[in-house]
Amino acid sequence: MVDKWMNKLWDRKDKILVGKYDIKIYDNKVHYHLIVKRNITIIQGNSATGKTTLIDMLLDYSQLGKNSGVTVVCERKCVAFRFQNDMQLQILQAMHGYIIFLDENNSFIKTHEFARIVNESDNYFVIICRDALPQLPYSIEEIYGMRINKESQKYIEPKKTYNELYNIYNLHDSKEIKPDTVITEDSNSGNECFSHVFECECRSAEGKSKITAMISEYKNSGKDLLVIVDGAAFGSEMQLFSRKAANCNNKCVLYAPESFEYLLLNSGIVEVDENVLENTYDYADSRYYPSWERFYTAYLIERTKDTVLHYNKARINEAYLTEGNLEKIRAQLPEQIEV
Amino acid sequence: MLNIIYGEIEKDNYIFDPDTFFNHQSEDAWLEDEFTKEMVKDVDQSEIIGPHLVQSPFLGAIPPEKLSGGVKTLILIANDNEHIYNASACGDNCAKWLLKIGENKDVTIRLGYLMNFGKGPFQIHVVNTNKIVNNLEELDDEVIDNGLLQQVTK
Numbered sequence: 001m002v003d004k005w006m007n008k009l010w011d012r013k014d015k016i017l018v019g020k021y022d023i024k025i026y027d028n029k030v031h032y033h034l035i036v037k038r039n040i041t042i043i044q045g046n047s048a049t050g051k052t053t054l055i056d057m058l059l060d061y062s063q064l065g066k067n068s069g070v071t072v073v074c075e076r077k078c079v080a081f082r083f084q085n086d087m088q089l090q091i092l093q094a095m096h097g098y099i100i101f102l103d104e105n106n107s108f109i110k111t112h113e114f115a116r117i118v119n120e121s122d123n124y125f126v127i128i129c130r131d132a133l134p135q136l137p138y139s140i141e142e143i144y145g146m147r148i149n150k151e152s153q154k155y156i157e158p159k160k161t162y163n164e165l166y167n168i169y170n171l172h173d174s175k176e177i178k179p180d181t182v183i184t185e186d187s188n189s190g191n192e193c194f195s196h197v198f199e200c201e202c203r204s205a206e207g208k209s210k211i212t213a214m215i216s217e218y219k220n221s222g223k224d225l226l227v228i229v230d231g232a233a234f235g236s237e238m239q240l241f242s243r244k245a246a247n248c249n250n251k252c253v254l255y256a257p258e259s260f261e262y263l264l265l266n267s268g269i270v271e272v273d274e275n276v277l278e279n280t281y282d283y284a285d286s287r288y289y290p291s292w293e294r295f296y297t298a299y300l301i302e303r304t305k306d307t308v309l310h311y312n313k314a315r316i317n318e319a320y321l322t323e324g325n326l327e328k329i330r331a332q333l334p335e336q337i338e339v
Numbered sequence: 340m341l342n343i344i345y346g347e348i349e350k351d352n353y354i355f356d357p358d359t360f361f362n363h364q365s366e367d368a369w370l371e372d373e374f375t376k377e378m379v380k381d382v383d384q385s386e387i388i389g390p391h392l393v394q395s396p397f398l399g400a401i402p403p404e405k406l407s408g409g410v411k412t413l414i415l416i417a418n419d420n421e422h423i424y425n426a427s428a429c430g431d432n433c434a435k436w437l438l439k440i441g442e443n444k445d446v447t448i449r450l451g452y453l454m455n456f457g458k459g460p461f462q463i464h465v466v467n468t469n470k471i472v473n474n475l476e477e478l479d480d481e482v483i484d485n486g487l488l489q490q491v492t493k
Contacts, residue, residue, distance in 0.1 A: 029398055046430035052407065130430070
């Protein structure tokens with residue numbers, strides 16, 4: 001049942017872009033299939049996998065439409081840009097409800113100005129870039145590589161190359177761990193709560209950009225580390241984390257729920273609409289919530305307002321720390337993690 | 340030796356977009372070179388027929404301008420000693436070729452991500468810290484611990 005707050009969100013007349021979109025882009029040689037469901041999608045990976053060809057085809061389509069010979073199938077308008085001047089930012093600000101493809105040849109994608117536009121935008125952005133973009137809050141789950149779908153090639157049209165996206169970071173096959181130390185990205189309520197969930201030492205890195213430095217402190221220490229981050233906005237740090245974890249010479253495992261608030265919402269402590277958690281893309285309007293992490297925080301605050309469980313990000317409400325509620329939070333952890 | 344500047348750089352001879360630069364500055368002789376042909380075969384799985392024609396298994400007969408951004412950047416780095424190229428245009432599958440180019444000459448590139456050069460051993464000079472590293476673990480630690488990739492915003 002969609003509650004009052006959600007109804008308010010649905011009824012916003014100015015809400016332009018939420019949802020999950022299936023995109024097909026093709027000509028008579030290559031075929032791309034993508035699904036985007038958040039405001040920021042990142043494509044990386046090896047050279048010669050078709051990333052530039054994708055942008056080139058969309059550039060042609062953006063200029064000439066179907067006269068380009070390129071077909072684009074999507075409920076939303078998909079466009080690509082590639083130029084280097086200030087006008088681009090002005091154009092982006094004037095656009096609403098588009099899925100915009102940009103590649104690393106657009107030097108402005110690393111600027112704070114671009115980040116400000118994205119964070120206030122009602123467009124979705126698909127950005128092809130290997131460099132991390134720490135000013136943008138993108139999800140680990142929305143970092144993709146591109147590869148040829150050999151099955152489609154075999155059965156649909158052998159002369160055509162079918163490209164698809166795959167998740168670069170697989171978070172579902174984590175190693176078993178009973179941590180000696182837990183490192184949390186959160187410094188306030190999240191860290192405080194995990195200090196009660198785990199028996200071992202629980203340190204805060206005080207921000208996502210400081211996690212790798214903290215892991216370095218434990219190199220060759222013999223201590224097994226569990227690192228807990230907000231997956232919804234940790235994308236820019238993920239490559240550094242994964243390489244640092246590999247070099248740690250101890251076990252170093254990542255646990256990346258969407259956010260701490262998502263964990264609480266999913267735990268059953270608070271009554272929530274499961275549909276909101278399962279299909280967040282239908283609710284998290286990117287203009288108000290640049291990442292889902294912020295959406296879940298707002299949702300939790302709204303759901304617990306004026307109740308004993310009222311949520312405060314700065315300090316955990318003790319009502320969440322009863323043994324019963326801590327057990328519900330522990331039940332959310334993957335079975336590979338022993339507290 | 341391969342010299343790498345990590346993060347953002349501002350130099351007059353720095354080429355941010357090697358893909359486009361290649362389209363306007365490449366020379367026929369570069370594409371007739373055996374080393375170039377090997378790189379194109381390995382990275383793009385394509386065959387250089389002549390300086391103006393490449394046979395791609397995916398796109399058919401294409402001009403060199405349609406090669407991948409990664410292999411275009413490798414060709415520029417291998418043949419042009421005047422510029423520093425943005426090697427973030429190259430994926431991990433270009434790493435071995437960068438090491439090979441660095442074995443034959445002193446070359447400086449820019450990187451904005453942790454390219455995987457394989458476990459090594461190899462020798463790479465990290466220009467930002469003026470340190471020579473001998474394997475991937477040393478390289479990763481040097482880059483990450485010194486925050487060389489965390490200063491990317493302008």
